[in-house]
Amino acid sequence: xxxxxxxxxxxxxxxxxxxxxxxxxxxxxxxxxxxxxxxxxxxxxxxxxxxxxxxxxxxxxxxxxxxxxxxxxxxxxxxxxxxxxxxxxxxxxxxxxxxxxxxxxxxxxxxxxxxxxxxxxxxxxxxxxxxxxxxxxxxxxxxxxxxxxxxxxxxxxxxxxxxxxxxxxxxxxxxxxxxxxxxxxxxxxxxxxxxxxxxxxxxxxxxxxxxxxxxxxxxxxxxxxxxxxxxxxxxxxxxxxxxxxxxxxxxxxxxxxxxxxxxxxxxxxxxxxxxxxxxxxxxxxxxxxxxxxxxxxxxxxxxxxxxxxxxxxxxxxxxxxxxxxxxxxxxxxxxxxxxxxxxxxxxxxxxxxxxxxxxxxxxxxxxxxxxxxxxxxxxxxxxxxxxxxxxxx
Amino acid sequence: xxxxxxxxxxxxxxxxxxxxxxxxxxxxxxxxxxxxxxxxxxxxxxxxxxxxxxxxxxxxxxxxxxxxxxxxxxxxxxxxxxxxxxxxxxxxxxxxxxxxxxxxxxxxxxxxxxxxxxxxxxxxxxxxxxxxxxxxxxxxxxxxxxxxxxxxxxxxxxxxxxxxxxx
Numbered sequence: 278x279x280x281x282x283x284x285x286x287x288x289x290x291x292x293x294x295x296x297x298x299x300x301x302x303x304x305x306x307x308x309x310x311x312x313x314x315x316x317x318x319x320x321x322x323x324x325x326x327x328x329x330x331x332x333x334x335x336x337x338x339x340x341x342x343x344x345x346x347x348x349x350x351x352x353x354x355x356x357x358x359x360x361x362x363x364x365x366x367x368x369x370x371x372x373x374x375x376x377x378x379x380x381x382x383x384x385x386x387x388x389x390x391x392x393x394x395x396x397x398x399x400x401x402x403x404x405x406x407x408x409x410x411x412x413x414x415x416x417x418x419x420x421x422x423x424x425x426x427x428x429x430x431x432x433x434x435x436x437x438x439x440x441x442x443x444x445x446x447x448x449x450x451x452x453x454x455x456x457x458x459x460x461x462x463x464x465x466x467x468x469x470x471x472x473x474x475x476x477x478x479x480x481x482x483x484x485x486x487x488x489x490x491x492x493x494x495x496x497x498x499x500x501x502x503x504x505x506x507x508x509x510x511x512x513x514x515x516x517x518x519x520x521x522x523x524x525x526x527x528x529x530x531x532x533x534x535x536x537x538x539x540x541x542x543x544x545x546x547x548x549x550x551x552x553x554x555x556x557x558x559x560x561x562x563x564x565x566x567x568x569x570x571x572x573x574x575x576x577x578x579x580x581x582x583x584x585x586x587x588x589x590x591x592x593x594x595x596x597x598x599x600x601x602x603x604x605x606x607x608x609x610x611x612x613x614x615x616x617x618x619x620x621x622x623x624x625x626x627x628x629x630x631x632x633x634x635x636x637x638x639x640x641x642x643x644x645x646x647x648x649x650x651x652x653x654x655x656x657x658x659x660x661x662x663x664x665x666x667x668x669x670x
Numbered sequence: 671x672x673x674x675x676x677x678x679x680x681x682x683x684x685x686x687x688x689x690x691x692x693x694x695x696x697x698x699x700x701x702x703x704x705x706x707x708x709x710x711x712x713x714x715x716x717x718x719x720x721x722x723x724x725x726x727x728x729x730x731x732x733x734x735x736x737x738x739x740x741x742x743x744x745x746x747x748x749x750x751x752x753x754x755x756x757x758x759x760x761x762x763x764x765x766x767x768x769x770x771x772x773x774x775x776x777x778x779x780x781x782x783x784x785x786x787x788x789x790x791x792x793x794x795x796x797x798x799x800x801x802x803x804x805x806x807x808x809x810x811x812x813x814x815x816x817x818x819x820x821x822x823x824x825x826x827x828x829x830x831x832x833x834x835x836x837x
Contacts, residue, residue, distance in 0.1 A: 321806040328791075329815055333822050362694050374710045491724050491752060495778025507752045604748055604759065606727070615728055617748065621737050630730040630818075632748070640783045669806060 286314055293322050297400040297655045300665030302639075304654070311650050316643050320636075324668035331629040335595030336362055336436060337572070339626070344430040345446050346667040349392050352378075352385040353609040354667075355434035359603035360515055361616035362436045365598045366570060373561045374438035375517040380451070381424070381433060382516075382607075383547040386460070388417045388635045389610035389662075390547075397537070398469060399657035401478045406468055413461055416454050417657060423447050436596070437571040438564025450556055455552050460543055469537075479534040483657035484643040486531060493641040496614025496634050499541045499661060503531030509608035520557075521550045533660040540662075570596050595624030611635050611662055633667035675722050676703070677758055684714055700759045708745075708762050713716035715749060715758070716777050723749035723758065726774070731792035733766070733818045735837040741766050743792055747774070770795035791816035 292303035301322035305403060307315040327346065331339050346645040356378055370378075395410035401657035418428040423444050425433040433440050469475045485495070490503040500507060508525040510518040528535025564571055572591050577584040600622040606615035612634030618630040638661045645657045678701050682689040688707035693700055703711050712779050715723045728748040740763075747760040764771050773796040775781045785796040786805040793814040796802055804811060812827060813820055 323809065324806045326815060329820075329822060367696065489779075492779050493728055494778065505752065512752075512755045602700070602759075603696050603698060604728070604757070613727065615748070617728060617730065617746065619732060619737070627737055628732050630728065630732075630746075632728040636783065637780055640780060 285309070291654070293319075293468065297396075298658060299396060299663055302658070302663065302665055302668075304642075306651065306654065308651060311652075313646050313649055313651060313654060316646055316654070318639060318642060320639070320665070321669050323665045325670065327670045328629055328631065330624055333625060335624050336626065337592070337595065337597070339629070340435065341432045342461055344432055346670060347389075347609060347611060347614070347635065347664045348429065349664055350385045350389040350610045351429070351431045352381040352434060353607060353614060355432060356516070357605060357607040357609065357614045357616050358384055359434050359436050360607060361603055361618050362598070364382045364603045364605050365601065365620055366436075366596070368437060368565055368567055368570065369518070370438055371562045372517065372559045373670060374563050374565070375606060376554050376558050377439050377443060377563060378434055378516050379518065379521065380551055380558075381439075381552070383550045384417055384420060384451070384670065385609045386547045387544055387551075388414055388421075390544050391417075393540065393659075393662045394611075395467065397529065397656075397662075398475075398658075400474065400655050400659045403472070403475060404471060406465055408459070409465060409468075413454075413458070420447065420454065423450070435564065435571070437567055438562070440564075441575070443564045448527065448558070452555060454598060455548055455555070458548050459545065462548075466541065468540075475565055476534065478652075478656055479537060479660075480532060481530070482533045482649065482653045483660060484532045485641065485645060489644065490531065490641075495612070495641055496637065497608065497610070497662075498536055498543060499612060499638050499641075501526065502528040502536035502660075504529055504538050509606055509613055512637040513606070515605075515607060521553050523550050533656050536660045597622060597624050606632065608635055611664065611667075612638060614667075631667070631670060633662075633670065635663040635665075636668045639663050639668060677715070677756075680720060681711060682719060682744070684718075685710060697756070698759060700761060703760050703762050705762050705764055705771055708760070709774060711760070712747070712774045712777045715760075720754075721745060721758070722751045722754050725750040725752050726778035726780050726784070727757070728789070729781055729788065730775070730796050731788040731794050731816070733792060733816065735766065743769050743793060743794060745771055745788065764794070769793060770797055772797050773799040775799060790814070792815070 287308050289306050291306055292298040303319040305317040327342050343358045344351040346354045359579040365616040391410040391414050395407040398406035422428050425431040434502045485503055487503040487505050490500045504527050506525055506527050523546045526539050528539050573584040573587050600620055602619045604617045606613050614634055615632035617627055617630040646654050678692045685707050688704050688711050690702040690704055715721045727750045730746050732744040734742045734744050741746050744768050745762045750757050757815045785799055787795045790804045790806055
């Protein structure tokens with residue numbers, strides 16, 4: 278953009294209570310006129326020490342804490358953690374549970390992407406999209422409430438499977454949503470995709486090349502927007518994703534607009550994955566039958582003394598996986614979400630390191646905004662789709 | 671992750687003293703690296719055509735003091751190759767009394783914040799890091815919270831509360 282004309286550089290503070298920083302992100306911006314010369318992100322306002330807390334909890338007790346990482350996609354967080362512990366324990370999850378997990382993770386992805394689209398458009402000035410997206414999210418939250426009893430912090434995915442089977446009426450309601458959703462998606466596209474103001478605000482803004490994107494560690498839609506066809510669901514399939522038929526959309530220019538297009542197409546693909554998973558949903562158990570790891574079924578607790586004792590034993594004694602270390606990752610809505618667990622053979626994890634996609638994606642912000650206008654910072658933050666809950670942990 | 675041990679063998683052929691050992695657990699390959707060679711090993715692994723680790727997934731510290739009673743820290747690197755779709759884990763042991771190691775920010779830029787976090791949480795000094803400052807804990811914070819000798823409830827001086835009030 279415009280070259281530096283004056284030598285006067287002004288430092289301004291953006292956040293941590295700024296609506297378009299999507300949480301408690303604080304940016305120290307150094308501006309020359311309206312051009313950004315330097316940006317220093319200041320994070321940690323939401324640091325709760327989740328990794329430290331994990332070392333003092335049992336493997337089951339940590340699941341609710343994972344909800345609070347990326348609070349817009351709790352199922353993906355549960356999923357990554359459950360996969361890591363299952364890998365450590367070397368246990369197999371029943372097919373039905375795998376399919377239920379896929380449905381949940383994709384519903385979560387839709388929910389997370391809808392919130393991204395709503396706020397991103399709102400930041401740039403397209404207000405209508407916000408109301409539409411929240412209408413759809415309402416339906417999704419109802420669905421989550423049906424399976425998990427909560428609307429936000431779900432903790433539905435458990436080690437070995439899921440907490441309970443799908444309730445009556447869930448598949449019908451989900452199918453209704455899936456059938457409606459494609460039309461809804463077309464509505465959003467008519468509002469934005471060829472909107473002249475939208476194009477001006479997003480095209481050529483926040484450009485990053487494929488090589489840089491990889492070097493900066495971007496993942497998820499951020500790296501795919503630059504044309505890198507890499508999706509953990511395809512490259513290292515987990516939970517029966519290899520049985521689903523879907524494509525991985527990529528962009529070309531690596532700008533805000535391409536990342537927008539990638540996410541919109543991902544919404545469509547997720548919708549298709551849910552449809553396939555519902556069509557082919559296998560019967561059987563929703564959680565593995567491994568007595569020393571999995572809690573007994575809730576309905577048995579009131580009738581069977583043995584189940585109660587068993588429940589008590591697993592809750593108080595925890596599960597003791599073999600000593601060792603594993604890293605498991607999933608494709609969360611924001612990118613590669615990894616859990617590195619070191620076990621010393623006791624009931625508490627020795628160390629859990631969470632690899633949050635937003636943390637790494639935000640790191641590249643300096644590369645994306647320096648030399649651009651102040652107003653572009655808002656567009657870039659929106660297109661990175663950050664959630665401070667998982668950045669600060 | 672790959673069980674393919676050729677990565678370790680190629681690294682060993684290039685730097686015989688760099689590789690201290692390796693093992694495979696649950697299909698994940700782990701290579702222990704000599705502390706002095708981490709930068710060279712990282713550069714080699716990222717450029718070598720048969721390993722091609724262009725992506726640093728994760729970098730973190732681990733306090734080994736309660737695990738093997740050795741008074742060591744460990745820096746753990748999780749590498750991934752987008753082109754070849756395989757993973758490897760590098761581990762480097764460093765003494766807790768003098769925790770310092772060379773940075774890998776010159777190989778992968780993404781290491782910047784990861785290393786700052788490891789510094790913040792464990793006090794590991796990354797030599798050559800462009801901006802080694804605390805990242806998650808507030809200004810004036812004392813100690814390194816993920817060390818095993820740091821209590822769960824925290825241990826901060828009274829003066830920190832004063833810092834918060836002053837703003």
